[in-house]
Amino acid sequence: MTQLQGIAASSGIAIAKVYRLEAPDLTYNKTKIDQPAEEISRLHEALEISKIELEKIKDHTKKTLGDEHAEIFSAHLLVLSDPELINPIEDKIKSDDVNAEAALDETANMFIDMFKNMDNEYMKERAADIQDVTKRVMAHLLQVTFPDPALINEEVVIVADDLTPSDTAQLNKQYVKGFTTDIGGRTSHSAIMARSLEIPAVVGTKNVTSQAENDTMIIVDGIDGDIILNPSADEIETYKQKHIDYEQKKQEWAKLKDESTITSEGEHVELAANIGTPEDVDGVLSHGGEGVGLYRTEFLYMGKNQLPTEEEQYDAYSSVLKQMGNKPVVVRTLDIGGDKELDYLELPKEMNPFLGYRAIRLCLERDDIFRVQLRALLRASVHGNLKIMFPMIATLEEFRQAKTILDEERDKLVQEGQDVSGQIEVGMMVEIPATAVIARQFAKEVDFFSIGTNDLIQYTMAADRMNERVSYLYQPYNPAILNLVNNVIESAHAEGKWAGMCGEMAGDEIAIPLLLSLGLDEFSMSATSILPARTQIKSLSKQELASYKDEILSMGTSEEVVAFIKEKAKLV
Numbered sequence: 409m410t411q412l413q414g415i416a417a418s419s420g421i422a423i424a425k426v427y428r429l430e431a432p433d434l435t436y437n438k439t440k441i442d443q444p445a446e447e448i449s450r451l452h453e454a455l456e457i458s459k460i461e462l463e464k465i466k467d468h469t470k471k472t473l474g475d476e477h478a479e480i481f482s483a484h485l486l487v488l489s490d491p492e493l494i495n496p497i498e499d500k501i502k503s504d505d506v507n508a509e510a511a512l513d514e515t516a517n518m519f520i521d522m523f524k525n526m527d528n529e530y531m532k533e534r535a536a537d538i539q540d541v542t543k544r545v546m547a548h549l550l551q552v553t554f555p556d557p558a559l560i561n562e563e564v565v566i567v568a569d570d571l572t573p574s575d576t577a578q579l580n581k582q583y584v585k586g587f588t589t590d591i592g593g594r595t596s597h598s599a600i601m602a603r604s605l606e607i608p609a610v611v612g613t614k615n616v617t618s619q620a621e622n623d624t625m626i627i628v629d630g631i632d633g634d635i636i637l638n639p640s641a642d643e644i645e646t647y648k649q650k651h652i653d654y655e656q657k658k659q660e661w662a663k664l665k666d667e668s669t670i671t672s673e674g675e676h677v678e679l680a681a682n683i684g685t686p687e688d689v690d691g692v693l694s695h696g697g698e699g700v701g702l703y704r705t706e707f708l709y710m711g712k713n714q715l716p717t718e719e720e721q722y723d724a725y726s727s728v729l730k731q732m733g734n735k736p737v738v739v740r741t742l743d744i745g746g747d748k749e750l751d752y753l754e755l756p757k758e759m760n761p762f763l764g765y766r767a768i769r770l771c772l773e774r775d776d777i778f779r780v781q782l783r784a785l786l787r788a789s790v791h792g793n794l795k796i797m798f799p800m801i802a803t804l805e806e807f808r809q810a811k812t813i814l815d816e817e818r819d820k821l822v823q824e825g826q827d828v829s830g831q832i833e834v835g836m837m838v839e840i841p842a843t844a845v846i847a848r849q850f851a852k853e854v855d856f857f858s859i860g861t862n863d864l865i866q867y868t869m870a871a872d873r874m875n876e877r878v879s880y881l882y883q884p885y886n887p888a889i890l891n892l893v894n895n896v897i898e899s900a901h902a903e904g905k906w907a908g909m910c911g912e913m914a915g916d917e918i919a920i921p922l923l924l925s926l927g928l929d930e931f932s933m934s935a936t937s938i939l940p941a942r943t944q945i946k947s948l949s950k951q952e953l954a955s956y957k958d959e960i961l962s963m964g965t966s967e968e969v970v971a972f973i974k975e976k977a978k979l980v
Contacts, residue, residue: 409636409637409638409639409640409643410619410636410637410638411634411635411636411637412613412614412615412616412619412634412635412637413613413633413634413635414588414589414610414611414612414613414614414616414633414634414635415592415593415594415599415610415611415612415633416610416629416630416631416632416633417592417593417594417598417599417602417603417609417610417611417630418599418602418603418605418606418607418608418609418630419608419630419631419654419936420586420606420607420608420630420631420651420654421586421608421627421628421629421630421631421647421648421650421651421654422565422585422586422607422608422627422628422630423565423585423625423626423627423628423639423644423647423648423651424563424564424565424585424586424625424626425562425563425564425565425622425623425624425625425626426564426565426567426620426621426622426623426624426625426626427560427564427565427566427567427584427622428566428567428568428617428620428621428622429555429557429566429567429568429571429575430555430568431543431555431569432547432552432553432554432555433552434543434546434547434550434552436507436509436510436513436546436549436550437507437509438506438507438509438510439506439507439510440505440506441501441505441506441507442505444501444502444505447501447507447508447511448498448501448502448508450508450549451494451497451498451501451508451511451512451545451549453548454508454545454546454548454549455488455494455545457548458488458541458544458545458548459485459488459489461544461554462481462484462485462488462541462544463481463485465481465578466478466481466482466485468578469481472605473601473604473605474604474685474687474688475685475686475687475707476684476685476687476688476707477600477601477604479707479710480537482712483537483710484537484540484541486713487537487538487541488541488545493515493516493519493538496515497511497512497515498511500514500515508549509546509549509550512542512545512546512549513542513546516538516539516542519535519538520535520538520539521535523535523538536572540572555575556578557575557578557579557580557584560579560580560583560584561583562583563583563585564583564584564585565584565585565586565587565588565626565628566579566584566586566587566588567587567588567589567616567617567620567626568587568589568590568617569589569590569591569617570589570590570591570592570598571587571589571592571598572598575598576598576601576602576605579601579605579607581605581606581607584607585607585608585628586607586608586609586610586628586630587602587607587609587628588609588610588611588613588616588620588626588628588635589609589610589611589612589613589616590612590613590614590615590616590617591611591612591614592611592612593611593612594611598611599611603934603936604691606936608628608629608630609628609630610628610629610630610633610634610635613635616635616637619637620637624637624638625637625638625639625644626638626639627639627643627644627647629647629650631650631654657940658939660943661939661940661942661943662939664696664939664942664943664946665694665695665696665939666696667696667942668698669698669941669942669945669946670945670946671924671945671946671948671949671950672946672947672948672949673949673950673951675950675951677924677928677929677930677931677945677950678698678699678701678736678908678929678930678931679696679697679698679930679931679932679933679938679941679942679945680692680697680698680699680700680701680702680736680738680908680930680931680932680933681695681697681699681700681701681932681933681934681935681938682700682701682702682704682910682932682933682934683700683702683703683704683728683935684703684704684707685707685724686724686727686728686731688935689727689728689731689732690731691935691936692732692935692938693731693732694935695935695936695938695939696938696939696942697735697935697938698735698736699732699735699736699737699738699793699930699932700728700732700735700736700737700738700932701736701738701858701908701910701914701930701931701932701933702738702740702858702910702932703725703728703737703738703739703740704740704743705721705724705739705740705741705742705743705781706742706743706744708720708721708724709742709744715777715780717780718780718783718784719784721780721781721784721785722784722787722788725739725784725785725788725794726787726788726791728792729788729789729791729792729793729794730791730792732792732793733792734792734793735792735793736793736795737792737793737794737795738795738796738797738835738858738908738910738932739785739794739795739796739797740797740798740799740837740858741768741771741778741781741782741785741796741797741798741799741810742767742770742771742777742778742781743766743767743799743800744766744767744770755770762863762866762872766800767799767800768798768799768800768801768806768810769800769806771798771810772806772809772810772813775813778810778813779813779817782796782813782814782817783817783820783821786814786817786818786821786826786828786829786832787821787826787827787828789828789829789832790827790828790829793831794829794832795832795833795834795835795855795856796814796832796833796834796835797834797835797836797837797856797858798810798834798835798836798837799836799837799839799860800837800839800840800863801836801837801838801840801843801850802840802842802843803842804849804850804853807836807850807853807854808853811834811853814834833855833856834854834855835854835855835856835857835858836850836854836857836858837857837858837859837860837910838850838857838858838859838860838864838896839859839860839861839862839863839864839867840863840864840867841864841867841868841892844859844864844892844893844895844896845892845895847895847896847899847900848895848899848902848903850899851899851900851902851903851905852903854905855905856900856905856906856907856908857896857897857899857900857905857906857907857908858907858908858909858910858930858932859893859896859907859908859909859910859911860909860910860911861884861889861893861909861911861912861913861914862911862912863911864889864892864893864911865882865883865884865886865889865911865913866882868886868888868889868892869881869882869883869886869888869889883966884912884913884916884919884966885918885919885922885966885969885970885973886965886966886969887960887961887962887963887964887965887966887969890922890926890960890961890969891961893909893923893926893928894926894957894961897926897927897928897929898927900929901927906929906930907927907928907929907930908928908929908930908931908932909923909928909930909931909932910932910933912933914931914932914933915931915933915934915937915938915941917940917944917979918970918973918974918977918979920941920944920945920948921944921948921953921973921976921977921979922960922969922973924945924948924950924953924954925950925953925954925956925957925960925973926957927950927954947978948977952976953976953977956972956973956976959972960972960973
């Protein structure tokens with residue numbers, strides 16, 4: 409028996425045989441050629457076969473996981489058609505008189521190294537995209553079989569160095585009971601897809617591939633992040649029981665699907681979900697979501713060659729509003745920049761894009777893009793309970809300017825004879841410390857706040873959450889963060905407004921009692937976190953937790969806060 413520890417990326421227990429998903433042998437010989445046209449023809453043939461395969465994977469992903477995940481393969485298809493990649497490969501074949509394999513490998517590696525070394529998470533993901541796509545092309549050039557997880561027909565746990573998006577999209581959960589990888593984190597493509605498929609996953613083990621052998625038994629504990637190789641009969645029985653207990657828990661949670669979220673003394677708080685596409689609404693409703701607390705509209709703009717039209721946006725927003733009925737839907741306006749780029753906008757390259765030209769800053773300067781989105785939202789508003797919020801607001805002037813543009817577009821639509829709801833609340837994200845500090849001034853002008861903790865924490869602590877060396881500073885429970893959050897909530901309540909949270913923190917088991925103690929009104933999280941959160945809140949007394957607020961806010965370290973709340977909320 410060998411035990412490894414990794415990152416719990418998707419909850420659940422998987423017990424099955426190891427299926428090592430290994431990359432094919434892509435070793436090639438670099439040769440001199442005298443017929444460059446033939447090599448270029450071979451290259452294009454391999455590109456075309458790869459495109460056909462990726463189109464099939466994209467269609468399969470759209471049916472099983474929805475548009476948001478399928479967009480990953482739109483990006484891959486764009487790579488296969490990108491002249492900035494293809495032309496240099498052809499040039500190398502002609503100028504160096506080398507075979508297509510050598511030209512592809514050398515050119516792809518140049519781009520991969522360039523992107524990997526950029527201090528930008530989006531660009532690092534582009535490196536992974538190029539690597540994934542060019543391996544497929546290379547396999548076809550060499551005429552070797554590319555791994556096809558869709559062909560698995562027995563119960564297994566997949567073990568791999570990493571799972572590419574195309575690998576993960578092909579997993580059949582009837583047979584693939586879970587997976588574990590050497591690398592990756594909770595926000596990697598494979599982890600996000602695993603949660604959508606509800607397949608247990610542990611990533612970032614560092615060395616599971618060097619330890620696990622094909623057809624041996626393995627246990628993946630996606631709850632605690634443990635991997636057990638060659639478990640004993642007793643260990644298998646223990647984890648089978650843990651699996652049964654977890655499934656029973658899920659059944660208990662499911663009983664609360666149609667109930668309100670109330671504390672032990674009967675106080676209501678709202679549990680909403682974060683979504684990226686209209687297809688995600690099914691998950692919100694099936695997991696008992698009381699609303700959509702964050703609709704990330706940028707997925708409408710990504711994986712395309714041009715901006716979405718007003719009609720395309722209207723259809724998407726209307727679809728979400730209609731599906732949600734009268735439940736609130738908070739739509740965040742375009743939040744492009746930082747780690748989310750649009751090739752067709754040709755945004756300027758920046759040393760630190762997270763602190764640069766992004767979100768509302770881009771929208772206020774490119775109000776031609778902003779106005780189209782606002783018109784689509786306003787037209788769709790008649791189909792449900794729409795709330796609009798602006799991201800990355802740093803100053804009152806920005807909020808006022810955005811609100812003015814919204815009002816101008818509303819007036820134009822009314823003059824055109826279009827129906828627009830008169831009940832649209834207009835709020836803002838709080839993700840910049842300066843905004844949290846003077847939240848009282850903002851609270852006089854907004855209808856609500858939604859706290860984006862992912863950015864608020866990294867900006868407050870001056871620590872890039874993607875940088876492993878300073879990851880210890882990404883501290884959701886740090887008293888500095890809690891004091892900022894408290895100021896936002898108190899400011900909202902003082903002006904008769906509500907405050908929500910749509911960052912990862914909102915669905916966290918330790919953070920939930922802390923946020924209840926501060927009086928948070930709305931918690932928005934991934935859909936699969938809603939029922940566990942509802943179960944937890946049902947057992948907590950908001951009034952009792954509120955009595956600890958001053959003590960919590962006066963603490964000095966995250967560790968003190970965590971130890972205190974674990975004891976008071978009976979999490980130990």
